[in-house]
Structures are given as C-alpha cells and as structure tokens.
Amino acid sequence: MTLGIFLQHLLNAMQWGSFYALIALGYTMVYGVLLLINFAHGDIFMVGAYIGFFIATFLLGLGAGTALALPSWVILALTILGSMILTAGVGVTIERVAYRPLRERGANRLYLVITALMIGLFLEYLNLSTLGAADRGFPELIPTQVYTVGGVSFTNIKLIVIGLSVVVMIGLEMFLRRTKIGIAMRAISYDKVAVPLMGVPVNTIIAATFVIGSSLAALAGIMYGSAYHVLSFDMGILIGWKAFIAAVVGGIGEIRGAMVGGFLLGFIEIFVVALGQVPGFEWLSSTYRDLVSFTILLVILTIRPTGIFGVARRQKI
Amino acid sequence: MRKPYLPLVVLLLFVVIIGGSWLRIFNEYWQLVFLFMGINIILTVSLNLINGYMGEFSCGHAGFMAVGAYVTSILTVWLFAEDKVFGPPVLPAAWAIPLFPVALIIGAVAASLAGLLIAIPSFRTRGDYLAIITLAVNYIVKSAIENMEFIGGPRGFVGMKRVMNNMADVFNAPWLLIWTFIGMIITILIVHRFVSSTLGKGVEAIREDEIAAELMSVNTRRIKVIAFMLSCGLAGLAGGLFAHWPGGYINPGTFTILKSTEVMVMVYLGGMGSISGSIISAIGFTLLLEVLRPLGVFKWVVIPLLLVVMMLFRPTGILGNKELSDVFPRLRAIFGSEEESYALASD
Numbered sequence: 001m002t003l004g005i006f007l008q009h010l011l012n013a014m015q016w017g018s019f020y021a022l023i024a025l026g027y028t029m030v031y032g033v034l035l036l037i038n039f040a041h042g043d044i045f046m047v048g049a050y051i052g053f054f055i056a057t058f059l060l061g062l063g064a065g066t067a068l069a070l071p072s073w074v075i076l077a078l079t080i081l082g083s084m085i086l087t088a089g090v091g092v093t094i095e096r097v098a099y100r101p102l103r104e105r106g107a108n109r110l111y112l113v114i115t116a117l118m119i120g121l122f123l124e125y126l127n128l129s130t131l132g133a134a135d136r137g138f139p140e141l142i143p144t145q146v147y148t149v150g151g152v153s154f155t156n157i158k159l160i161v162i163g164l165s166v167v168v169m170i171g172l173e174m175f176l177r178r179t180k181i182g183i184a185m186r187a188i189s190y191d192k193v194a195v196p197l198m199g200v201p202v203n204t205i206i207a208a209t210f211v212i213g214s215s216l217a218a219l220a221g222i223m224y225g226s227a228y229h230v231l232s233f234d235m236g237i238l239i240g241w242k243a244f245i246a247a248v249v250g251g252i253g254e255i256r257g258a259m260v261g262g263f264l265l266g267f268i269e270i271f272v273v274a275l276g277q278v279p280g281f282e283w284l285s286s287t288y289r290d291l292v293s294f295t296i297l298l299v300i301l302t303i304r305p306t307g308i309f310g311v312a313r314r315q316k317i
Numbered sequence: 318m319r320k321p322y323l324p325l326v327v328l329l330l331f332v333v334i335i336g337g338s339w340l341r342i343f344n345e346y347w348q349l350v351f352l353f354m355g356i357n358i359i360l361t362v363s364l365n366l367i368n369g370y371m372g373e374f375s376c377g378h379a380g381f382m383a384v385g386a387y388v389t390s391i392l393t394v395w396l397f398a399e400d401k402v403f404g405p406p407v408l409p410a411a412w413a414i415p416l417f418p419v420a421l422i423i424g425a426v427a428a429s430l431a432g433l434l435i436a437i438p439s440f441r442t443r444g445d446y447l448a449i450i451t452l453a454v455n456y457i458v459k460s461a462i463e464n465m466e467f468i469g470g471p472r473g474f475v476g477m478k479r480v481m482n483n484m485a486d487v488f489n490a491p492w493l494l495i496w497t498f499i500g501m502i503i504t505i506l507i508v509h510r511f512v513s514s515t516l517g518k519g520v521e522a523i524r525e526d527e528i529a530a531e532l533m534s535v536n537t538r539r540i541k542v543i544a545f546m547l548s549c550g551l552a553g554l555a556g557g558l559f560a561h562w563p564g565g566y567i568n569p570g571t572f573t574i575l576k577s578t579e580v581m582v583m584v585y586l587g588g589m590g591s592i593s594g595s596i597i598s599a600i601g602f603t604l605l606l607e608v609l610r611p612l613g614v615f616k617w618v619v620i621p622l623l624l625v626v627m628m629l630f631r632p633t634g635i636l637g638n639k640e641l642s643d644v645f646p647r648l649r650a651i652f653g654s655e656e657e658s659y660a661l662a663s664d
Contacts, residue, residue, distance in 0.1 A: 037445060098625055107632030110374060114585040115628050117578055118621035125617035241452065241574060248449040287471075291460035294453040298438075301450060305442040 004151035009274040015158050015227065017266020018165035022220035023243035024250065024258035025172065026213030032189035032253035033209045035109060039116040040094060041217060042240010043123040047090055048218025049138070049225050049235065050127065052083035056139050076141045080222055084215035091214025092207050094119055100203070120240075127233040135232045138225030161223045168216065169259050176255060181208050189253055249297050251310025260308055268293040323652040331498055338491040345563070348494060350607055352562060355497035356555045357599040359504045361583040362592055363551035368581065369589035370512050371544055372524030374448040375435065377455030378552050378580045381428040383572035384458060385553025386560035389424030390477050390567065391468060393417065398479035402467060410483040417484065418496060421557045428553020429546040431458070436545035440538055443527070455577060462569045473568025477561045497558050504551050509592055511547065520544050521590075582624065588634030593641035598634070 023045050030038045056079045059070060070078075098115050145156045176182035184205050187195045196202045225231055242265060250261025272292045276284040284292075301307070334351055337343045343351070360378060367375045395403040397413040408416070431454075438450045463471045484492050511517050519540040522530035531537050560567045579602075587598030605623075609616040631637075642649045 031445075037448070098629075101629050102632055105632045107628070108589065110368070110589070111585055111628055111632055111634070113374070114582060115625055117581070118624045118628075121578075121617055122621035122625070125614060125621075129614045129618055237574075245449055245453065248446060252445060285464075287464050288460070290456050291464065294456045294460070298450060298453050298457070301442065301446060301453075302438055305438075305446055307446070 002151075005274075007152045008154075009270055011152070011154050011158055011162070013267045013270035014162045014263065015266075016270055017263035018161050019220050019224055019239060019262075020243045020246045020265050021169065021259045021262025022165055022216050022223075023240060024247035024262045025169070025255065026217050027244050027247040028250070028252050028254065028258040029185070029209050029213050031247070033185055033206055034099075034103075034112075035192075036099065036112050037116065037244065038213075039113060039240070039244070040120040040123065041213065042236035042238075042243065043120040044087060044091055044094075044214050044236070045217040045221045045224075045240060046127065046231075046233065046236030047123055047221075048083050048087040048214070049221030049231050050131075050136070051086045052079050052218065052222040052225060053136055053138055053231055055079045055082045056141060060139055072141065072143075079141060080219065083218045083222055087218035087221075088211040088215045091210040091217075095207065095210045100206075120236075124233055124237065131233070133233070135230050138229045138231055140229070141226055157227050161227055164219070164223065168219065169255075172212070172216075173255055175212075181205065185209060245294075245297060249300055249307055251307030254307070254309040257307055257309035264308075265293065265297070268296055326652075327502060334498065335491060335495055338494050348491065349563060350603065352494055352497055352558075354600050354603045355494075355501045356559050357580075357583060357603050358501050358596050359497075359551055359555040359558070360580045361587065361595040361599040362504055362508050363548045363555070364580050365584050365587070365590065365592065365595045366508055366512070366520070366544055366548045368584050369591065369595075370517070370520050370524065371541075372589075373439065374444065375451040375548075376448055376574070376577050376581060377435070377451035377453075377458075379572040379574070379576035380451075380455035380458035381431055381549040381552040382556035382559065382576070383462060383569065384431045385424040385428040385550075385556030386567050386572070387424075387462060387468060387474065387556075388427040388553070389420050389557030390474060390480075390560040392420040392423060393480045393561070394474075394476040396420070397483055398476050400476045400479075406483075411487050413480060413484045414487060414492065417492065418499075421496065421500070421554055424557035425550040425554040428556065429550030431553075432546045432549025433542070435549075436542045439541050439545065452574065455572075455574060459569045459572055462572075469568070471569060473566050473570075474560075475566045477567075478563070478565030481561055481563075481565075493558065493561050500554050500558060504554070505592060505596070507547070507551070511544075512592075516540055516543060524590075585634055586624065586627070588636040588638060590638045591634070591636040591640055594634060594636030594639075597636070597641075601635075 023041065026041045026044070027038060030036055030041070056075065059075045059078060098119055099112055102112055102115060142157060142160070146153055147156070176186055184195075184200045185208070187198075187200060188202065188205055224235070243262065246261035246265040247258045248261070249264065250257025250259070269289055272284065272289050273286045275281045276286060276288075304310070334343070338348045338351070360382065364375065364378045367373050391403075393413070394400050396407050396416065397410055399405055434454050434457075435447070435451050439447050442450060462468070468474050481493060512520065519530065519535045519537070522533065522535050523537055523540060527537060556572075583598045583602050584595060586602065587594030587596070605620065606616070609619060612619060636644065642652070
C-alpha cells in the first residue's frame with residue numbers, strides 16, 4: 001500500500017467515521033442525561049435526511065413546486081437549518097409523548113429501551129408505507145468538484161463533511177463546558193439525585209439534550225445524502241446500531257468517547273476492506289468487514305470493560 | 318402431593334394440537350401458526366432468564382438461534398438427506414425419527430457453547446456494555462455464517478424439506494410440531510425449575526445487587542455461566558426447530574437484530590421475570606402478527622404504536638414480575654400442590 005493509497009483510504013475513513021461520530025454523539029448525550037439507550041436515534045438520522053431531502057427538492061423546484069431561483073448557498077443553509085429544526089421537533093416530541101410519561105411512572109429503564117426500539121420501527125415503517133420502498137436520490141446541493149493532490153483525489157464534499165463534523169464536535173465540547181445548559185447536562189449525568197434538588201430544571205435539560213442530539217443526527221443525515229445521494233427507509237438501522245456500538249466503545253456518556261469511537265469504527269471498517277486489496281491479504285474479502293470490526297471492538301471492550309474513555313463508577317453497597 | 322390437573326391440561330393440549338394437525342382438522346396455515354407460537358415461547362422464556370430474572374440486557378438472542386439452526390440442520394441434512402454438498406444420506410431415513418431430537422440437542426449444545434462468548438465477558442462487564450457485547454456477537458455470528466461458502470453463505474442453507482419429507486415417508490405424523498411442543502414444555506420446565514432452585518435465587522440476587530450477592534457467598538461467575546449457557550442453548554433449540562419449518566430454507570438474514578428485537582419485545586411485553594407472562598405474550602404477539610397480516614407493510618406501523626401505548630398503560634408489561642398464579646390465586650388451588658391449596662384455604 002503506497003502512501004497515496006493510504007491517504008486516500010484515510011480520507012474515506014474519516015468521512016465514514018464522521019457519520020458514526022455525529023450519530024454516536026446523540027446516543028451518548030441522551031445516555032449521559034437519562035441513562036437511556038435511545039434506539040430510535042438511528043431512525044431520527046433517517047428522518048433528518050428525508051426532511052432535508054423534501055426541503056431541498058422543494059426549494060430547488062424539483063418537485064411539484066416552482067423554482068424560487070435562490071442562490072445555491074441559501075438553499076444549502078435553509079435545508080440544513082430547516083431539517084435540523086424540524087428533526088429536533090421530532091426528537092422532542094418523541095421524548096415528550098413516549099419517554100417522559102414512562103419515566104414519571106418509574107418504569108424500569110429497560111422498558112424505556114423497548115419503547116425506543118418500537119419508536120424506531122414505527123418511524124421506519126411509517127416512512128416505508130407512506131413514501132414507498134423506492135430509494136430517493138438526494139439532490140446535489142453543492143456542485144461536486146474533484147481535486148487531486150499528489151495522487152490523492154478527493155471531492156469538496158468529503159472535505160466539507162470532515163471539516164463540518166470536526167467543527168461541530170469542538171463546538172459541542174465548548175457548549176458543554178462553557179454554557180449554563182451544558183454545565184447542567186454534565187451535572188445531571190454526574191448525579192441524578194442531588195442536582196434536581198439544586199433547582200436545575202431536569203425536564204428542560206432533557207428536552208435540550210434531545211434537541212441537540214436530533215439536530216446533529218439531521219446534520220449527519222444531510223451530509224450523508226450529499227455524499228452518497230441515496231436515501232432509503234432503512235438507512236438508519238445499521239448505521240444507528242453501529243454508531244451505538246461506537247459510542248459504547250468510546251465510553252458511553254462521554255462526548256470525546258463518541259468522537260473517538262465513531263472515527264475508530266470508521267477506520268476499522270474502511271481499512272479491513274482496503275487491506276483486502278493488498279498482496280498477501282487477498283483472503284480478506286469485504287464480506288469480512290463486520291466480522292473483523294466487531295471482533296476488534298469485542299477485544300477492546302474485554303480489555304477496557306467501560307470503553308476507552310469511560311470511568312468505572314464506584315458502587316456503594 | 319401434586320395434583321395431576323396441570324399435566325393433564327398439557328396432555329390435552331398436546332392431543333388437540335398434534336391430533337388436529339395429524340387429522341388435517343387444522344390446515345397447514347394453522348400448523349405454521351402453532352409452530353411459530355411454540356418456537357416463540359421457547360425463545361421468549363429462555364431470553365427472560367437473562368433479561369428478566371438476571372436483569373441483564375441481552376440483545377443478540379437471534380445469534381444463538383442461528384448457531385442452533387445451522388448446526389442442527391447441517392447435521393440432519395448430512396445424515397438423512399440427499400444433498401449436493403454432503404452427498405447421499407449417511408443413515409437410512411428410518412433413523413431420522415429417533416435421531417432428530419439428538420440433532421436438536423447437539424445444536425442446542427453448540428449454541429450454549431457460543432453462549433460462553435457472552436458469559437465470559439459478563440464476569441467483568443455489566444449493563445449496557447454487556448448489551449453491546451451481545452449485539453456484537455449477533456453480528457459476528459451472522460457475518461461468520463455469511464462467509465462460510467460451503468453452507469451457502471449469504472444465500473442460505475436448504476435441504477431441510479427433504480429431511481422432513483423423508484421422515485414423513487417413513488411414518489406420516491406432524492413430526493416438527495410434536496418436537497416443538499415437547500421442546501416448549503421442556504424449556505418451560507427447565508427454566509421454571511432453574512429459577513425456583515438455589516441457583517435461580519442466586520440469579521435474582523445478581524439482578525438485585527451483584528456485589529452484595531457476592532458478599533453473601535453467591536458464586537456469581539458460576540451462576541452467570543450456567544444462566545447464559547442455559548438460555549443460549551434453549552435459543553439454539555428454538556433455532557434448530559425453526560430451521561426445519563415448511564419453508565425449507567434458512568439464511569443469515571433471518572437471524573438479524575430485528576429477530577432479536579422481536580424476542581425482546583415479547584419478553585418485556587409479558588413482563589420481566591414472569592414465565593407465564595412470557596408464554597402469554599409469545600402467543601399473543603404471534604397471533605397479533607397473523608391478525609394484522611392483511612395490513613401488509615402498514616402492520617409494522619400499527620404494532621409498534623400499539624406496544625408503545627400498552628407500555629404507557631402498563632409500564633411493567635402484562636404480568637410485571639408476577640406469575641399468573643399470583644394474579645389469580647384460585648389457579649394455585651386448582652393446579653398447585655395440595656399443601657399450597659391447604660395454605661390458601663386457611664388464609
């Protein structure tokens with residue numbers, strides 16, 4: 001493997017890892033605050049991508065509507081903003097309608113997990129039964145340009161995806177450290193009994209968590225659409241489960257963990273496939289991707305049972 | 318002394334279902350529904366051991382089902398059927414009838430050995446991290462099967478229909494349904510006996526507080542290994558039975574997270590730590606799937622909504638942590654041991 005090909009795969013891995021990382025952030029934030037594995041999150045990603053698709057086609061006049069002749073950067077900005085806001089609305093609605101009543105009744109948290117799974121199924125099949133099984137082609141919001149530097153070719157979209165997700169992650173980290181809501185989120189994940197007694201409005205903070213997590217998933221959805229141009233009703237299932245695994249491997253509840261776990265999974269998946277093209281490793285066909293990547297993750301979890309950044313909580317008896 | 322009514326009821330059910338299927342009173346469609354009911358009961362009751370009684374969150378039950386399904390069906394096809402890969406049958410078809418349960422047991426043993434894959438990490442890991450390990454094991458099993466070309470890889474494995482036909486040629490009886498019924502009864506008995514035993518109390522102690530249980534000299538490692546291997550082995554039994562369904566094929570796509578989700582839904586719907594709840598919800602869920610079949614794809618919009626609404630009204634599942642005999646004490650007076658009914662009468 002020459003350096004050029006290595007860098008090529010590295011860029012692919014970073015783009016692929018960005019999606020995992022952005023979705024894993026939503027898992028890990030909700031988990032930190034609620035101790036809830038929000039299994040509907042992968043499907044929120046799908047909802048975000050579809051909302052973005054409908055806004056973009058409407059603005060571009062591809063559907064029944066007429067073209068508004070807006071400059072392309074306005075359309076891009078409106079698509080991202082609109083999709084993030086609407087998807088955040090979906091996320092908060094799910095929390096308000098399905099999770100909060102259960103939480104207030106003191107149900108075992110595993111019942112919440114099952115409810116989340118059901119919400120995910122509901123979103124998938126609502127999409128399938130109303131929009132049909134045909135895949136949708138995501139419109140090209142930014143004209144694709146291919147650059148070649150020293151034998152490594154990459155598109156502008158790839159750079160934007162990687163850059164934007166890094167910026168978002170740094171911004172989120174700043175938000176959690178500097179703002180009042182961010183500090184309250186970290187406080188609640190640290191102590192779920194004492195912090196509400198200190199006058200922190202728990203339900204508001206939880207709603208804010210869902211807003212941030214869902215809008216990040218929507219952003220990931222639009223970036224996914226722009227990069228691969230194919231949307232399907234089940235696009236969120238596999239990527240969602242894998243992002244959850246990434247979040248846990250990084251140490252669930254930890255923002256840095258989600259980023260590292262997401263990129264790690266992206267790297268492993270891309271490089272297992274890439275290694276199959278290297279002489280001497282031909283037996284490693286791309287069908288081994290899941291087998292190898294999950295075995296590596298299993299080994300990591302066996303060595304560090306609480307993930308890479310996770311801290312083992314001391315238990316009182 | 319135990320009153321004989323409960324075994325009698327079970328025997329009656331056996332006679333009605335098997336006899337009805339034999340005499341074609343139940344058509345093939347109903348036989349299939351009964352088959353899936355039995356398999357779902359085995360899966361749900363066995364998963365309830367881990368997710369309900371032990372309080373862990375295993376979401377990879379379909380992976381162990383896959384191990385059992387493939388091992389059992391490879392054995393039966395190799396031994397009793399003409400096959401492109403495995404050649405002519407090794408044993409005469411008449412042997413298939415007594416040896417079929419042996420193949421099932423070997424499949425179950427293989428699945429319980431695969432269960433060690435999650436039992437050993439569970440010594441150090443708990444809760445959501447263990448959930449991920451089960452999830453990863455499910456993916457690993459599915460991916461491993463997809464990469465085994467000699468058993469069909471992603472296209473799936475066929476030939477079980479010939480095995481069932483050979484068995485039916487020797488002696489015509491609804492063999493699969495018979496073994497599913499027996500497997501179901503054995504599963505319920507084993508899990509019931511296990512959770513009522515000293516070991517079973519240890520399982521519940523682990524759920525309540527693992528460290529305290531260990532301090533009280535509960536051998537948590539031993540109990541975890543036994544519980545995981547038992548549960549996974551029973552899932553393998555269900556898989557072995559499922560592999561011989563009239564459709565005649567299995568493929569790795571059958572044993573995905575979605576299948577595991579289905580089993581989890583049945584466990585939590587019935588209530589954690591309730592065997593009778595699991596049985597009721599497995600039967601109910603199977604029937605619900607059939608009743609809503611005319612809706613087509615829209616079925617999967619209605620079912621999750623129904624379940625979410627049900628969770629809101631009964632946040633502990635149908636029976637919660639109780640058994641049917643706790644909710645209706647009169648059942649115990651009819652079916653329980655005589656001491657129990659005396660105790661009830663003196664209350």
